[in-house]
Amino acid sequence: xxxxxxxxxxxxxxxxGGGSPALLLHSGGLSSRQWRALSMQVRAKHRVLxxxxxxxGSSTPLPRGADFHFAEDVEILRALVARVGAPVHxxxxxxxxxxxxxxxxRDPQAVRxxxxxxxVAFGILHxxxxxxxxxxxxxxxxxxxxxxxxxxxxxxxxxxxxxxDWWQGAGTWRSLPEPSRAAFLVAGRKxxxxxxxxxxxxxxxxxxxxxxxxxxxIAGERSPPVEQRVCARxxxxxxxxxxxxxxxxxHMGPLTHLAQVNGLIAAHLG
Numbered sequence: 001x002x003x004x005x006x007x008x009x010x011x012x013x014x015x016x017g018g019g020s021p022a023l024l025l026h027s028g029g030l031s032s033r034q035w036r037a038l039s040m041q042v043r044a045k046h047r048v049l050x051x052x053x054x055x056x057g058s059s060t061p062l063p064r065g066a067d068f069h070f071a072e073d074v075e076i077l078r079a080l081v082a083r084v085g086a087p088v089h090x091x092x093x094x095x096x097x098x099x100x101x102x103x104x105x106r107d108p109q110a111v112r113x114x115x116x117x118x119x120v121a122f123g124i125l126h127x128x129x130x131x132x133x134x135x136x137x138x139x140x141x142x143x144x145x146x147x148x149x150x151x152x153x154x155x156x157x158x159x160x161x162x163x164x165d166w167w168q169g170a171g172t173w174r175s176l177p178e179p180s181r182a183a184f185l186v187a188g189r190k191x192x193x194x195x196x197x198x199x200x201x202x203x204x205x206x207x208x209x210x211x212x213x214x215x216x217x218i219a220g221e222r223s224p225p226v227e228q229r230v231c232a233r234x235x236x237x238x239x240x241x242x243x244x245x246x247x248x249x250x251h252m253g254p255l256t257h258l259a260q261v262n263g264l265i266a267a268h269l270g
Contacts, residue, residue: 001058004083006076012058013051013080017043020112022089022269023081024050025096027254028191029184031057034093034254038262042269046089051080053096055190068193070095070201074102087112089269093254094120095194101234104211105203114215114238115265117254118223123201124208124233125226139226142166147196154196155188157181163195167224167251205237215241216268218261220249227251 004011014032016039024035032050039048052059053073062068077099081088089112092100097119104111125140146154146163153159161173164184173181184191215238219231235243244264249257 004076004080006079009054009060009072009076011051011054011060011076011080013049014039015047015049017046017048019044019046020089021047021049021084021086022091023077023084023100024048025077025090025092025099026050026053026056027093027252028053028095028194029187033057035091037258038091038265041262042266046269047084049080049084049088051077053099055187061187062190062193068190069197070099070102070194071197073099073194074106077103078106081107081110089113089115091115091265091269092119093117094251095198097121098198101208101211104213105207108211108213111211111213113213113268114211114241115218115268116216116234117218117261118220118227118231118251119217119234120198120227121201121203121230121234122199122226123203124205124230124237126202127204134229137226139166139224143195143226144199146192147199149192149196155185155190155192157185157188159192160184160188163191169250205233208234208237209239211238212240214268216264217241217243218246218253218264219243220246220251220253220257222248222250223253224251 001012002015026034032052035050055062090100097116164173217231217235235241246253246257254261
């Protein structure tokens with residue numbers, strides 16, 4: 001498994017296939033394993049790079065007591081794109097989709113296309129006319145409340161339960177098998193710090209207009225309305241975007257509706 005070193009941190013990534021490069025970025029709380037099926041599906045036509053983001057999988061864990069900002073993930077991913085040396089297709093889910101947008105904002109000419117399932121670009125909603133009166137404003141406020149660290153407990157089990165249930169519905173966390181809950185908690189602190197830093201982001205809709213690459217946005221019809229509004233606003237802001245909705249899917253659609261999501265992404269890459 002190849003690696004990339006930057007500032008004393010190591011990013012592990014899979015590198016498979018041949019053709020135009022595609023960089024697949026997993027959701028917070030998961031790992032590169034999320035995109036295994038998609039990687040196998042498209043590697044005949046694409047060089048597929050799938051990293052474990054910092055703090056996950058085989059990559060450098062977050063040191064105990066350390067702070068973190070999403071810009072650190074962006075920086076090391078920019079170094080990976082630079083190593084590739086050619087424009088890349090960017091694929092991302094949730095936090096991975098947010099990182100893909102941040103990469104595209106910084107280096108729009110290095111992006112061949114975007115395929116994003118519910119990127120958590122909540123900053124796009126701030127400063128909109130009448131934003132405070134939107135029916136989903138309370139949901140956004142509830143999410144922003146999760147950025148409070150409550151004596152260093154952010155990322156612990158109580159925080160993770162609130163986070164998972166916000167996305168998937170009350171009782172979801174407790175319904176997960178014990179190994180799944182344990183896996184989330186291993187990198188829980190990193191997930192919390194990602195959430196805290198991205199919720200402080202205030203990138204406006206107008207900023208995304210510089211991204212000329214064709215963009216596919218995918219949303220689950222059962223996801224929180226505030227996230228669906230993010231996707232709709234991005235579809236309006238990105239110059240060459242289309243928005244697809246997956247019936248009966250929620251925020252974890254890339255796992256629960258794998259065939260549909262991967263089919264849309266594979267077609268867009270093509």
